[in-house]
Amino acid sequence: MPMSPSSSAQVAREAVAQRLKELRADAGITGPELATRCGWSHPKTYRIEGARTPPSADDIRRWCEACGAAGQADDIIAQSRTAQSMYTEWRRKSRTGLKQLQQSYVPLFKATKLFRVYSPTMVPGLLQTEGYARGLMSSITRFRGIPDDVADAVAARLERSRIIHEPGRRFSLVIEEPVLHYQLGDQDAMAAQLGYLLTAGALPQVSLGIIPSATIARPMWPQELFHLYDESLVSVELLAARVQITQPTEIALYVKAFDGLRGLAVYGADARALIVKAIEALH
Template sequence: MPISPSSSAQAAREAVAHRLRDLRADAGITGPELAARCGWSHPKTYRIEGARTPPSADDIRRWCDACGAAGQADDIIVQSRHAESMYVEWRRRARTGLKQLQNSYVPLFKSTKHFRVYSPTLVPGLLQTEGYALGLMSSITTFRDIPNDVAEAVAARLERSRILHEAGHRFSMVIEEPALYYRLGDNDAMAAQLGYLLTAGALPSVSLGIIPTARPERPMWPQELFHVYDDALVSVELLAARVQVTQPSEIALYIKAFEQLRSMAVYGADARALIVKALDTLR
């Protein structure tokens, strides 16, 4: 069964839902009875207990009062807020444009010794050239209807990528071969990007693997884009949010997935041959 990219956040939400459900069960009241005491429809009770609707602070206080457990309300409110904070909304983070979003990663990058990056569809940000990043960020800005600071954001991304040349960091990157073909710029921009991959893949600190589309057998199916920072944090990028995974058992799961994906990739001359093949399609 596929790994859920929001597993940590969803598990935290479900823990809140289970705690509220247990309070109701311990009080010996049914869902409709609790709804009547709280002043809402009984489907809302089931949505909260099923972790489909996150409860507000007022919902939690009413729930605890109805179950004779008002003293637990503050603790559950804190637990619920923590669960919701595990989802980092892109629109909120990018509300002032993309430059701020790029710069927000700098402290994490500086403190990380070993970067593991898996990308099924894009050239990893640390390896992006100016033209490619410009095409990508222009699309993001238009799609999300956020302030247009693309030029500044691209400059911030390129500046951030200088860490590739700083001592004390290792970069293990794995991409799927189709990422070499998705056009996020004109032919010149794509040619420059693919050409840079040939150079960057030879850096002493960088291990760049490419999983061939024609690989005969896959022990690990394609995953969502994720980054592993040392063994302390996994960042999973979704369309609507960036999910941060901090639970050790789940970090270990992503590292296991990364190692399997890494074992399927080709490196060195074989990887360069795939890049050159993609370059040939631009001519």
Template structure:
């Protein structure tokens, strides 16, 4: 059963649409009549009710007023804002710069006791060195057509990552072996990053697992990059957006996938051997 990272966001939108549809039905008016009262076309009513078009705040206010339920608008507005926050485009998220983006996660990190991270392509941010992070963030800035503040953003990311040295938290991180081969920055930066993985993987609070490329008969194929914060939130990173998964059933599916991936990984001496092999390949 494939995981759909956008399904949680869509489900939240559908709950808003259902509530608006029920308001209209309770008011005893047709979609055409509601459209006339709101000053738009019937197809717009249909698109909103079927969650094909997210309503704007003004749409919600007009809808509630047309149904004689203006007092319900604030609650539905809050529900709609929550639904839309589950799918956040990177372009919107980084308007204030990549450095500001790093700081936006601090509160979430502080409130989390158990971090589970799976990455098929990149060293997890909490384990990145400055050179590696700078190369990655600079590439992101170019892709998103943003001013390149990668140097400041990398420093902010490293400062944020100091949380792995604080007591009371656990970090379970899984990467595919290919992560060790995808070079970001120059050879020296990549060598420094791989060297740091040898050190970070030995920290008491960190469990670093590496899934070998040669794993026979994988029980689960590589997934998208995702972070689990305790058992309450999954953050999935797509090319264009970040999706926040909050539905318990979906969180349970990600946890199941994480445990299956975890079972294929090697740890300790096995993981160190793969890292050393990757370092040797740089020479």
């Protein structure tokens, strides 16, 4: 089972703290001595070593100098920045609205050849229609209390999703069957979304799998919504934050999870039958 995304981010922070602690130990100085050399309170040293307070770049430079290891500062600063960027609160990412958030993914999309997405809750963004995306983003805007730029954000998402028609890329998407019945937007918007799944799922570069609700004794349990970008990055979406995972061993766990979930899905005519069933249930 993949490590909890928030736990994964915490492990990265703890690795930075442990490295600093080892520097102090190797230098043969106590926590209070280090605090004196750095010019801060004793409790701050213990908070940093306990991974309760993330150190600033200046903190790390002072720490390394105090331990006679100034040459290691840049590397530890880079490690700390990576750890802090793994866990990004949606509040910070979306404080200026959702349009900028949509556009922030474009460079990553352009660099990716194989997209793998698992979603237990919604139609993946790559396959969302205008009405469905508008219903979703309107709900997000209200829930998070952020600036309302839904129209621009929807346009940015649709523009970004055009990559699905560009040559040289493959898209493997797996959703749980209940996604077909979670209505976002009005009935017409949902009908249009389901209809588009029938069309997009038939594209040669797209593999759309649906895990039936009736799957018996499934060996892979439902996971959180996650995106795999080639073999270089996993982006996991939580209620409060997005977690980015770059550790190869953890990426491998998500690849393993995706392969297991993909093996439970139905494709082709069987997947289309589930979509048609959901369309009929709207009326």
